[in-house]
Amino acid sequence: MPQLDEQLFPSTPGKIKIERAHHHYTMNRAVHRCFTSTSTIFLWALFLVALMASYMSIQSFVDSGSRYLHHTTSRGHGGIGGLLWEKQIRSSAQIRRSNGISVLVTGAAGFVGTHVSLALKKRGDGVVGVDNFNDYYDPSLKKARRGLLDSHNVFVVEGDINDRQLLAKLFDVVAFTHVMHLAAQAGVRYAMENPHSYVHSNVAGLVTLLEQCKSADPQPAVVWASSSSVYGLNDKSPFSESDRTDQPASLYAATKKAGEAITHTYNHIYGLSITGLRFFTVYGPWGRPDMAYFSFTRNILQGKPITVYRGKNRVDLARDFTYIDDIVKGCVASLDTSGKSTGSGGKKRGAAPYRIFNLGNTSPVTVPTLVSILEKNLKKKAKKYVLEMPGNGDVPFTHANISLARRKLGYKPTTDLPTGLRKFVKWYLSYYGYDQGKPVNFK
Numbered sequence: 066m067p068q069l070d071e072q073l074f075p076s077t078p079g080k081i082k083i084e085r086a087h088h089h090y091t092m093n094r095a096v097h098r099c100f101t102s103t104s105t106i107f108l109w110a111l112f113l114v115a116l117m118a119s120y121m122s123i124q125s126f127v128d129s130g131s132r133y134l135h136h137t138t139s140r141g142h143g144g145i146g147g148l149l150w151e152k153q154i155r156s157s158a159q160i161r162r163s164n165g166i167s168v169l170v171t172g173a174a175g176f177v178g179t180h181v182s183l184a185l186k187k188r189g190d191g192v193v194g195v196d197n198f199n200d201y202y203d204p205s206l207k208k209a210r211r212g213l214l215d216s217h218n219v220f221v222v223e224g225d226i227n228d229r230q231l232l233a234k235l236f237d238v239v240a241f242t243h244v245m246h247l248a249a250q251a252g253v254r255y256a257m258e259n260p261h262s263y264v265h266s267n268v269a270g271l272v273t274l275l276e277q278c279k280s281a282d283p284q285p286a287v288v289w290a291s292s293s294s295v296y297g298l299n300d301k302s303p304f305s306e307s308d309r310t311d312q313p314a315s316l317y318a319a320t321k322k323a324g325e326a327i328t329h330t331y332n333h334i335y336g337l338s339i340t341g342l343r344f345f346t347v348y349g350p351w352g353r354p355d356m357a358y359f360s361f362t363r364n365i366l367q368g369k370p371i372t373v374y375r376g377k378n379r380v381d382l383a384r385d386f387t388y389i390d391d392i393v394k395g396c397v398a399s400l401d402t403s404g405k406s407t408g409s410g411g412k413k414r415g416a417a418p419y420r421i422f423n424l425g426n427t428s429p430v431t432v433p434t435l436v437s438i439l440e441k442n443l444k445k446k447a448k449k450y451v452l453e454m455p456g457n458g459d460v461p462f463t464h465a466n467i468s469l470a471r472r473k474l475g476y477k478p479t480t481d482l483p484t485g486l487r488k489f490v491k492w493y494l495s496y497y498g499y500d501q502g503k504p505v506n507f508k
């Protein structure tokens with residue numbers, strides 16, 4: 066005779082069977098002890114069905130956990146999905162020039178996102194931003210950037226790129242021609258502290274966004290931020306797009322490299338037009354406080370020490386620091402030359418462009434030189450601690466070969482590090498309210 070628990074859990078293939086095996090041992094004994102009459106059996110059956118149902122609903126909550134949470138928060142903040150919301154989205158997406166484009170900018174309250182959104186809006190394109198305003202660095206700076214965007218009629222939705230319903234809703238309201246995907250967990254060394262945030266944004270978030278782009282009709286062309294860090298331990302200099310990128314030195318770099326592979330599959334299977342931009346240590350006004358040029362400035366002004374990393378054999382580290390305005394030109398040119406996605410209804414209808422470009426400055430500068438330029442601009446000496454570079458994901462140097470971007474995008478950086486840092490320091494002092502060296506409104 067079949068055992069009672071076998072009658073309650075009929076043999077089915079796949080997942081259910083595993084669940085059943087799970088329950089089998091503990092319940093077997095309970096069943097024999099307790100089931101003495103048919104009415105008790107009936108009550109137990111009801112109880113078990115209820116147990117199964119609640120287990121399944123917990124499972125589905127876990128599956129869609131982040132989506133659920135993000136939804137609640139975003140709904141709470143901005144009345145997402147309401148009529149007023151739709152009106153703001155439509156007005157922000159409105160194109161005001163002939164042959165203009167309408168762009169969804171992810172990470173719009175971020176450093177590069179803010180600058181690109183403003184540049185597009187200023188020339189008459191439609192722009193809608195999305196940003197989750199996370200606290201990886203001071204969210205008040207992100208809010209201030211949003212204020213700047215607001216004043217130029219760029220609307221930024223508070224939400225996460227992992228939120229499928231939000232993305233679907235945005236594409237319902239606007240037929241975006243382009244997506245400028247800049248939302249990401251940035252920072253090379255922080256990946257050791259919080260590895261999962263890199264997977265969440267740079268892998269899972271990217272896939273969620275591409276899924277939406279693939280099924281949108283018409284499909285938008287996608288331009289997105291990869292990173293110079295994908296070159297990892299490559300020691301061939303300068304770095305060309307065709308150089309090897311299979312030796313990442315940090316999880317951050319690995320997720321960006323994964324992004325290049327993931328976007329390739331969406332291009333190949335669904336006909337999405339893809340352009341990946343390998344940014345080289347971008348700096349400038351409204352920049353990121355976690356980056357060296359920014360935190361060095363803060364510490365020098367506050368009289369606090371800075372740590373200057375040094376490579377093996379006392380060799381200085383160097384970066385191909387690239388000024389934000391040059392990067393913006395590269396981003397805008399990428400959107401303008403992206404070519405169309407070919408798919409519709411989730412099906413590819415022909416080959417679409419897949420491109421990768423270095424956007425660098427082509428002249429690496431050492432970290433000690435960066436510090437001395439800042440000292441000159443701030444008229445203050447840094448208290449320096451020199452430390453051997455810890456094994457935390459850093460690479461010794463970066464140097465971009467930009468001939469491909471020059472040929473295909475007309476990309477030509479024009480700002481050297483001293484000029485760019487002068488502009489940054491000027492912004493920094495006015496933003497944080499320094500008056501003759503004294504912080505008035507230091508945040």
Ligand SMILES: O=C(O)[C@H]1O[C@H](OP(=O)(O)OP(=O)(O)OC[C@H]2O[C@@H](n3ccc(=O)[nH]c3=O)[C@H](O)[C@@H]2O)[C@H](O)[C@@H](O)[C@@H]1O
Nearest residue numbers: 251252253292293294344345346356357372373374382459
């Ligand atoms: O080009 C890129 O792909 C990457 O550029 C930067 O990464 P990184 O070049 O490491 O920029 P910083 O964090 O500003 O560091 C610049 C240099 O200063 C050095 N550094 C940093 C911090 C510090 O306290 N001391 C110090 O000497 C680093 O070792 C590095 O050589 C960005 O943070 C990444 O998000 C971006 O993807």
